[in-house]
Amino acid sequence: MESHQFFCPNCGTEISRNNAFCPECGFNIQKYLSNLQNQSNKQNSSPSNSEEKPSPQSKSSTNKKREAQSATPAQSLRKPPRKPIKKWKIITTFVILIVLIGGYLFFNNYYGKKATADRLITAIKQDQGKELASLITSNDPSFKPSSSNVEPMVTYYSRNKDKLAGLKSALVSSGYVNGHLKFVNSGHKFLIFNNYKLEIKPIYPKVQTNQKNATLKINGKTVANKMNTTNPKKFGPYMPGDYQIQTAATVHGHKLVNNGDYSWIDPSGYDLDVQSILQTISYTIKGQPNSTVYLSSKKIGKIDKSGFYDIKDYPFSQNMTIQLSMKTQSGKVVSSENTKVDMSMNDTTITPQYPGFATNSDAEDLINSVWGDLSDGTVTDSDSANDDDYDTYFVGGSASNIYQQMIKMVDGYQKDDNIIDYEMTPSIKKVVPYDTGQTMVTYDVKYKFDDEDHDHVQIFEYNSIIQKSGSAYKMKTNVMDHKVDDYDKDE
Template sequence: MEKDQFFCPNCGTKISRSDVYCPECGYNIKKYLDTLQDQPAHQKPAATPKSTPHRSTQPVRRSPRKPIKKWQTFTGLAIIIILVGGYLFLNNYYGKKATANRLVTAIKQDQGKALAALITSNDPSFKPTSSNVEPMVTYYNQNKDKLATLKSDLTTTGFVNDRMRFVDSGHHFFVFHNYKLRVKPLYPQIQTNKKNAKLKINDNVVANQMNTTDPKKFGPYIPGEYHIQTSATVHGHKLVNNGDYNWINPSNYDLDIQSILQTISYSVKGQPGSKVYLSGKEIGKIGSNGYYDIKNYPFSQNMTISLSLKTQSGKVVNSQKTKVDMSMNNTTITPQYSGFATTDEASDLINSIWGDISDGTVTDTESANDDDYADYFIGGSTSVNYQEMIKMVDGYQKDDDILDYEMEPSIKSVVPYDVNQTKVVYDVKYTFDNDDHYHIQIFEYDAIIQKSGSGYKLKSNTMDHKVDDYDKDE
């Protein structure tokens, strides 16, 4: 070995003393040699012996330390970020609020499969599917305010009602929450008064022929909106009973259904030309006589009657729905309009106007002022209608042939006329005491009453025609 060469003390590679670092393992040769020079002579290591055939003087080689590459560092960091990010994402995704939002969205968008995956039950007979959760979708999409309440309940207490609770039913991947809507299924008992009746629930035939008139249990069903139809042919006539049921939190009593097959007859009273709706379906129009007759119609539970009318302003207004029951058989039904005067409100105003004249409270302008009679009229004492009433009663007071008089109004119809205005058709029966006999006249009036504050006032009043005119002995 040449004088300026020796073996690397770290890996045993033959190197030159002039090397700063070992070219094989990167060991700092210069620092090592400087350290040796600083030590006393007796502490310096002995010279490396010459090799002999029996013993090798070659140092044991060590594997070189390879530097960590940058891409390995970045890869490790990326994996850590992905794992942490994935955990945070899934922890939020499966959280209570996010799951509740997905459930509500599934209802809004009618995603039956997604909704079924978020529903569970302790009843082993009920397995949620995209089809059997549809009644819940129908109910909440028909009752938007209830859907908003559902979302609030899910994200707070989790308690919806006695049949629905939002619970943690286990874990996803053994780590994350598994929130689901746990439902208590429905088992309605349905009874019909006719054997061999056909029964449908939400358009699905559940019994082609009911072999008994005793209650029969059906189910399980999810809480929601249900339509039950019973039909049978009796003496050649097909009878149908239709019922709609909001079974979102029904009691056991609510689930006992009597589907009675029978017919009902009645008349609907309203403004001529008004459309008549039976349980939301148009069936005809009010005739010129002010009536629409329904005869021997199959009776259904939850049957309703309503009207739709186009006012003179062109606005279409709908009446309130009147629930029909068998007590109304062979009677007259008069649906009322919300936002307009009811029959009672119109009657109160008309009876007050004519009553104050009939009973002698108002006989002239002075007594009208004392009675605040002008308050019944739009425009007060400047109203033409007010002035005509005062003129009429003043004339009766001054007529020597009239010993006494009486006016008796009776309401015939009350219908919407325009915005905040209601048309009232009524008769007034005049009875004049002419000493030896009574002279009786009946006139029909068309009046428009207008909303004023919390009440109504007379806007116009027109005598339409004479209905009757006769004398009667005292």
């Protein structure tokens, strides 16, 4: 008897022949069996089958053969079972995704505007020429950024740290710094990320000298051994920044050198026109005896006892400065302000000023006011002194010992019957720095007393320390040093 169980020819599941469809995969079982039966009928109706009727034994054998044949296509159509996905493949795929996402986020930030600006600022601060050059591009194809030619920008911002803060702010905000510096997106890194760079417009200075055959150096590098003309000559391209232009030539046996410092961070065409004039200058420096003289920060001598130092036919430099240094009366060493020298000072006298110290004019104004109000009768006692605000000339006001001595002295003259009239005339002899913010003034006072038939004259020398108070100077101390002269003069 033919078995009702067989294997699904589609998925290999054991099922009943009575099923219309495979319960596992849905294969049409009845259609399949019908097709199989039709094939069998065709084989039975063939000539060989009509000639010989099979015996029961052969029939049984034939049925088994058919079942075997029917099973064969089912097995050949069976699909292999699905293999489970291995766990390590899932983990690997997950790790790759994490790396890709993390890498994207990292590089998107690294090449972002703010991060790139931070790297640029750091490269300037730490003088990283190679890194800085990699963050710079140019709109001029003839300029190729390198670790050496970007150095002038590093020099400029190292000397102007306040400007560096402004640069960072401009990079992050608008990206526009000035006409020569812009922060732009110059393309893409790896076709994905922004590529921000500092785009520069190079500078082309034009240098002119009044001497032919002059040697020209820009930031220490010789760019012309002999300037064969006095007409302007163009050089460049250069990075915006700080530059020193030096021209040198021998004129009448004397080597003349002109050094000029230029900050070309956003220069105009006019700024880039350099007039390098090779010439000599003569002048006299006035100051305290034994003061040290510095010419452009180089020590060149000391002021003699006369209070002067002469400079004759010295090669003129555009940035020439004069400074004095001296030991004050209190023992401190102080320096004067730098006085810039230009050709208008040729054959003149230069008097460098000390910051915080009184000038001769300041000292004269105060000393003349202190003694003038006593001499002309404006102040004769404490009441008149109060009316005239005489105490404003002294540190401590009316509580000052000097103020009280002055009032007492002039009050005594007023009450002396032997003095018909009196007159006091001060004259400045020396004004020198004494201590921080204090100046010592040495001066004479000429006393003239009218004694009816003659004038009695006395001259005394005083040393007074004055100091700045607001916009004016006040007297802190006033000591009579010695008598200079004493004589009578007939009227």
